[in-house]
Amino acid sequence: MKKPVFVGSCTALVTPFTNDFDSSITADFDKLDMLIEEQIEAGTSALVVCGTTGEASTQSIPKHLETVARAVKQTDGRIPIIAGTGANSTDEALYMSKQNGRNKFTYKKFHLDEEDDE
Numbered sequence: 001m002k003k004p005v006f007v008g009s010c011t012a013l014v015t016p017f018t019n020d021f022d023s024s025i026t027a028d029f030d031k032l033d034m035l036i037e038e039q040i041e042a043g044t045s046a047l048v049v050c051g052t053t054g055e056a057s058t059q060s061i062p063k064h065l066e067t068v069a070r071a072v073k074q075t076d077g078r079i080p081i082i083a084g085t086g087a088n089s090t091d092e093a094l095y096m097s098k099q100n101g102r103n104k105f106t107y108k109k110f111h112l113d114e115e116d117d118e
Contacts, residue, residue: 006080008045014053015067025058027067036074044079047071051084061092065099 016031039047049071050064059067068083075081085096 005082006046009043010046010048010082011039011044012048012051012053013039013071015050015055015059017058025063027059027063027070029070032067032070033074036071040075040078046080046082047075048082048084051082051086055084055086057088061087061096065096 013032013035016028016035018026018028020026036047049068050059055064055067068081072081083096085093087093087096
């Protein structure tokens with residue numbers, strides 16, 4: 001029988017962004033670190049980073065991977081990080097899933113956004 005990745009609760013962590021809209025969209029790593037520490041102190045068993053909270057459409061692949069790497073560094077092995085690899089392209093999703101030796105990843109089912117005719 002396979003060992004589970006974690007037992008208990010898992011938080012889908014939102015990625016905070018900086019308020020500097022004159023440059024490219026950048027994660028606010030100080031706030032991300034704070035959110036991670038709050039979750040660990042509250043007793044969560046694992047974190048999903050860049051998962052289902054919109055990062056696939058708001059971050060470039062390098063910035064997405066940088067955000068995941070920062071979360072891995074901040075947790076320092078205390079709890080598992082499950083890296084979201086949802087993307088608007090299958091090739092991009094597969095690429096992100098293979099980075100840095102990750103073997104756990106999430107995915108989002110493809111969907112079409114319907115336009116509102118109003």
